[in-house]
Amino acid sequence: MLLAVAGLKDDELKQRTRRLADGKWGGFSPAERLAFGFAYKLSRKPADVTDADVDAVVAAFGPERAVDLIWYVGWVNYMTRIADAFQLPLERENVFARPPAKKP
Amino acid sequence: MNLVLLLAFPGIGPPAERFPAAPDAEVWKALPRRDPDLPAWARSLVRPLPRTTAAMLDLDHTQRVLNPLGPALAAKVRWVVFDTLGIAYGKVVAEADLRRAGVREADIKALAGEPDDLPADERRLLAFARKLTKAGYSITDGEVEALVKQLGVPRTVALVHTVAYANFQARVFAGLGLKPVKGESPAAAEITWDPQKLAKVPAPARKPWDEVLAAEVPGKAFIKPDWEPIPFEELEKSLEEQSDRKARIPVPDLGPQGGGSGRIVWSRVGMGYQPALTAAWFAASRTHGAEARMDPVYENSVFWVVTRTNDCFY
Numbered sequence A: 001m002l003l004a005v006a007g008l009k010d011d012e013l014k015q016r017t018r019r020l021a022d023g024k025w026g027g028f029s030p031a032e033r034l035a036f037g038f039a040y041k042l043s044r045k046p047a048d049v050t051d052a053d054v055d056a057v058v059a060a061f062g063p064e065r066a067v068d069l070i071w072y073v074g075w076v077n078y079m080t081r082i083a084d085a086f087q088l089p090l091e092r093e094n095v096f097a098r099p100p101a102k103k104p
Numbered sequence B: 001m002n003l004v005l006l007l008a009f010p011g012i013g014p015p016a017e018r019f020p021a022a023p024d025a026e027v028w029k030a031l032p033r034r035d036p037d038l039p040a041w042a043r044s045l046v047r048p049l050p051r052t053t054a055a056m057l058d059l060d061h062t063q064r065v066l067n068p069l070g071p072a073l074a075a076k077v078r079w080v081v082f083d084t085l086g087i088a089y090g091k092v093v094a095e096a097d098l099r100r101a102g103v104r105e106a107d108i109k110a111l112a113g114e115p116d117d118l119p120a121d122e123r124r125l126l127a128f129a130r131k132l133t134k135a136g137y138s139i140t141d142g143e144v145e146a147l148v149k150q151l152g153v154p155r156t157v158a159l160v161h162t163v164a165y166a167n168f169q170a171r172v173f174a175g176l177g178l179k180p181v182k183g184e185s186p187a188a189a190e191i192t193w194d195p196q197k198l199a200k201v202p203a204p205a206r207k208p209w210d211e212v213l214a215a216e217v218p219g220k221a222f223i224k225p226d227w228e229p230i231p232f233e234e235l236e237k238s239l240e241e242q243s244d245r246k247a248r249i250p251v252p253d254l255g256p257q258g259g260g261s262g263r264i265v266w267s268r269v270g271m272g273y274q275p276a277l278t279a280a281w282f283a284a285s286r287t288h289g290a291e292a293r294m295d296p297v298y299e300n301s302v303f304w305v306v307t308r309t310n311d312c313f314y
Helices: A010-021 A030-044 A051-086 B002-008 B024-030 B040-045 B050-064 B071-085 B088-100 B105-110 B120-138 B141-151 B153-176 B195-199 B209-214 B232-244 B255-263 B265-273 B275-292 B296-309
Strands: none
Touching (some): A010 B232, A010 B296, A030 A051, A030 B153, A030 B209, A051 B120, A051 B209, A051 B265, B040 B153, B071 B088, B088 B105, B120 B141, B120 B153, B141 B153
C-alpha cells in the first residue's frame, strides 16, 4: 500500500514488487541496490554491519542520506515489531489518502 | 493623594522598591546551570538531523524514565533486545539504567544466564522480547494471550513498544558504529526546548537525488539477501490473508479525537493503549520525515525490503 501511496500506479507497483521480491534487484540503480542490501543486513544482523558497509553507503549517498537510511531502517524495524506482535490486519482502503473534501 | 496614602500607611506600596525583582535573564545569569550530558548517538546525529535528534531525546526520556513498565523492567527489556542482536553499546546503556534504578548486580548478571535464574514474573516477558526481536513472525496467539493475562492489554502494548524501540535503537547504534565507552552512559534527561527556535534549525542539504541514482558503486559493496524467492502471486495472497486477520488485542476506536490516525490500525493500537510512548515515537517519525525528505518510492522500497527481511507481511 505504501508504494501506492508514494504515487505508483497499479502496474508499476506490481512490477516494482516483483523486482524487489526476487532479491536480485535488477533494473534498480546501483545506489538503490546498495541501499536495499544494507537495509537487509542492518535488519537481519545489525552487529555484523562493518565500517566498509557504511563507507560504501556514505560514498554513494553522502553522509546525510546515509544517516537518513540508517534511521529509516531502524524505523521500519520498530513498526514491524508492533505489527508482528499483535498481527495487525492490513487496511483494505488507502488510509493515508486525504478524505474527500466536504461540499459546502 | 497617593503620596498621602503611602505616608499614612507605610506597609502599602510596591515591594519592588524594597526588593527589586530581577528579569529572568539576570536570574539565569546569576544561577549557573549545567546542561545534561548527551548520549553518543545524539552527538552523531545532531549535524545531519538536528530537530530529529531533539525529538529522539524526548522519545528516549519517555521510553527510559516514564515507561509504564517502570525504568528497571524497561531497561531489562532493552538489555535483552540488545543482547539478542549483539549490540554492546546498547547493553552498557541499559545496564547503567538498571544500576540507576537500584537493580542489584546479581540481578543484572542473571539477564545473561539461564531463564530459570530470572524472577518468575519476568521470564515470560523477556523470552517474548527475545523472540519478537529474532523472529517476530513466529510469535503465536497463545504467547500474546498469556502476556495479556499477566500484564493486561495496556502494559502488554507498552512491552511491545519497548521491544520495538530497542530494535530501532539497535539499528541506529549499529549503523553509526557506536562502541561502549567506560563510564559514559548518561541518564535520559528531560529537556525543555524552545519550540520556536528549534523549528528554525535547518537540516543540511542532502546530496541531489539525481547524483545518488547516477553514483557508481564497486561490485564488492553489494550485499545479497538470503531470501527464498517468493512468487508474486504468493505475496499477494499473504497480503490478502493479512487483511483478513483479526488483531490479537481489541483495536480501540479513537473517535473524533483520533483525526487521521483514527483510520490506521497501528496508530489506533498505540494511541489507544499507550498514548505517551506512541506520541513520542510519532513526533520523532514526523520530524525525521520533514528533515530527511526521502524520495517516497525509494523510501517505501526500503520499507518493503525490511518487512520482507523480517518476514513481516504488514
